[in-house]
Amino acid sequence: MKLTEAKEKFIQSWGGLGSNWGINRTMAQIHALFLISDELLSAEEVMETLKISRGNANMNIRTLIDWGLVYKEYQSGERKEFFRGEKDIWKVTQRVIKARQRQELDPMIEVLSQIQHVDADEKNKKDVAAFKKQIKDIKAHAELADKALTKIGASEENWFLKTFMKLIK
């Protein structure tokens, strides 16, 4: 396989993976491009390589920066902005986890807390009890997941590898 072909395939697959996981396809493609680019890239280059518009490139690069997956860098002598991608896959993993944890898991836990406070009357006592029990259980699991993810998000890769090796052996 040719290098350009392999790169293209990686970008497409990574984009598809992202879009199946609720991350917009283009953002994932841009991220893929940065993962396999050793040089700094300008917005211009991203646009050209992926054949996307200026607005689209700008918006998604900005989100990638928010997530900590891409960094802005200034090239001396150049007016325009350049970017480089975070190459360390462990860091990438941690940052994706963090972003989604605060965007989705945390709000869900908040909702679970709210709906736990449902009040019963004579007629629906049993239903309310069953509902509360189930929500409590879901919330406990969600909180466990939250703690685990928080821990992962703050760990050194080495610690994690060692611990996980024990876990899965």
Added chain:
Amino acid sequence: MKLTEAKEKFIQSWGGLGSNWGINRTMAQIHALFLISDELLSAEEVMETLKISRGNANMNIRTLIDWGLVYKEYQSGERKEFFRGEKDIWKVTQRVIKARQRQELDPMIEVLSQIQHVDADEKNKKDVAAFKKQIKDIKAHAELADKALTKIGASEENWFLKTFMKLIK
């Protein structure tokens, strides 16, 4: 908060969570409905409760059955099919992990294996080497995640809880 209101909110939130994670909103809502319903439900009841069409209900219930999150059950004396949801959140977690692992992670690992075999010529030696290195690294992490998820998918909740408690303390 009223019970019906709390249930409604749960269904909506679970649906939203699903749709942010690449699971179609209605499928997640149906799943939510099953999670908080103690009785068996017919396709009819699902349609009415969620105000969705027959085709939609059918297709998503079928997928939930594929994933192992909902079971078909026959009611004696009744001609039509009834369903019940898997209530055990640990099992739900395991089955969602398994479904997505085979749908997305495994194909991604396959692609990474393929694109590793890119051949170099004199001109692009260095680029090819860098590309291979990065893909190898991504693949190693993907395989680690795959192993961990496989282990989780096959574990007793108790074992997992104990191990994870140590992990996150």
Added chain:
DNA sequence: AAAAACTTTCAAATATTATTGAAAGTTCAA
């Protein structure tokens, strides 16, 4: 064997989400 009761399919319609590109905004050198 036919009809009734139910489930499944799938092309068309709808809803949702992402993308474009021109205009507005910003920064900076002169």
Added chain:
DNA sequence: TTGAACTTTCAATAATATTTGAAAGTTTTT
């Protein structure tokens, strides 16, 4: 302070994903 070089915004448009519902398929009863 202007204008060139660049970035950001956002309403209109396009692409994608989901939903509908009627028709076809299946199973059971009469």
